[in-house]
Amino acid sequence: MSERPNVILYHYPFSPYARKVFWYLRLRSIPFTQCIQPPILPRPDLSTKLGITYRRIPVCAIDKDIYCDTSLILKELGKRFPFCITKTCGVKDLLADASELGAGGANVGVVIELVENWANEVFVVAGRLLPGNLPLLKDEKFLKDRGRYWAPGAMSGTREEALASMRRLFHAVETIFLGGGKKWILSGDKPTVADLMAIWPLDWVTTIPNALSLDPTIPTAALITPTTYPLTFAWISRFQSLCKSLPPGKTIVPTLTGQEAKENILAATAMASELGVDEDDPLGLKKGEMVEVVPTDSGVLNPQRGRLLGLGIGEVVLEVDVPNTGGKVVRVHFPRRNYRITRVEVEGKANL
Template sequence: MSAPNDIILFHYPFSPFAKRVVWYLTLRQIPYAQCLQPATLPRPDLSQLGISYRRIPILSLGKSIYCDTRLILSKLDAAFPHSNLSPPSVEQTAIRKLLESWTIDGGIFARAAQSLPPDLPIMKDATFTKDREAYTGRSWSQESVSALRPEALVHIRSAFDELENGLLADGRAWILNTAEPGSADIDTIWPFHWLIGLKVALPKQLISSQSHPRVFAWCDRFDEAIKRAKASIPKPVTLKGEEAASFIKSASLPHVEFGADPVFEGDPTGLKPGMMVESWPTDSGFRNKDRGKLVKLNKQECVIENEMGLRIHHPRWNFRVNRVEEGREAKL
């Protein structure tokens, strides 16, 4: 079994973060393989590769494992240049990054997750809620979920308003007024598209196609564009965990390194190549630390080589990397 373009996407299809990567690959017409994962831990397909990072999606390119959609998308931009999704101007590139930061760090995703109604069957599934307590570090009890929801909906309504009366107010088709949907649409649409698609998440008296017609129409247009793009590339090859693992283990390291800043000198952490380190996200999924030899640390990423010789790439934003004593038991 092989993976088109050496890409394997580990995800589950209803993950809104994973959709960012699926849409990107689809719109850019880059064929890929996928290895479908359960929505909760354990994920033996990843454990057998010595990957502790628990968030979805993860993307492998040869023997390199990329964590976090921001890093994944910039790596794909570098590995497959000449993207028709690149925003045309410096200003638009900057806005794109700000929109990405708004949806990921500006609280939109967190509030979207808190908007889910407590009576959804999945919110009563103890395996799921216990798993998400470990992932978010907050309580997912029925009481806590109910208590957080009203405020979350107030925030989400503001976010819908921002788009309706902001970037989409002039009736443009795409967020940066491009001819086709671009990266800026992917960076903005995913939490809105997710909530609208869930049908039951948004109370109609607050947010609907009547109150926010431009946002809803933008999501419909985006779905149509994805449908068209999907029809003109091969379906992703679906690999079983064993197949994905043997492909990755026998792959080489042909990954494209982006960023002309491979130096360690001057990194505020003082870490040096060859040191044993642990690296993990600090905003969610923080209990799962990857451990290995530090091979690269620059402004964009921290790369560690794990015990299986895989290179695990973490971004520097909202991640921590610490030195650990060689031989000390890893806390998984």
């Protein structure tokens, strides 16, 4: 790599989604810095300093481009830091290249996408199993910010139904993902992105006291344990041990202030290749039109607005004005999947 991309991860340490990206960077020995964010809004390091109103964490800046949604972040990191490059640079990768392993004849990309869908379901079910006595669920600021999703009683269904669903999801790991005595989902001696995509919600929910118990007030009431799902818990433990095995120097990630991160991003000259705007896209949008991007499931109250810079089958790119910089901009990327793009009427003129 003649000029190494500058990577800045905006996150907060206990974000389950951010762990995927944090682990990926650490296990692949990719140099990066971090900008720690509060777990609830507002996040002025993003909104006030960069014009990013999208509410979810993590957000990852790679040079002058800013990527939202973990699936897109990981894909872009894979492009910017291909395994073949890190090998020639003598970098120790603790993740294996999924494309070299195969998946029993199946397309690796399809397997990873299926695993990602499975993991997202695990996270939703896990949310229904959070014990009501968790300090976070008694925090007034947290409930005001995210109560419509996480407050006790906000999610549908009973605890018993959620546990039944979680057992089914653990059963899939035990019999399918790790079937045949595999150590990792795509076999091999090292984990791949497939393991990363699958393990994050299990690493999270298995560390929450009594979350997997029929009665969260009785620890012995747990239905999902290392005894009932030994392969799954051994897999989680294996992955956790791998993360802890990193050399001490690699576990210390430099931290930037919001202002320092902003200055680094705006000073960058390297940018991702232009995506272009697909003229055949059914939305009929044109380059330069003002649009908004929002998730289709949650976070709809915090749209990201910007000028359309790129639109492809799987990705949309906005040009966003950075406040109080005299016209400086950043490019903000979203996946198309699970996101809605709408044309915005600008003041005094409709985008028709």
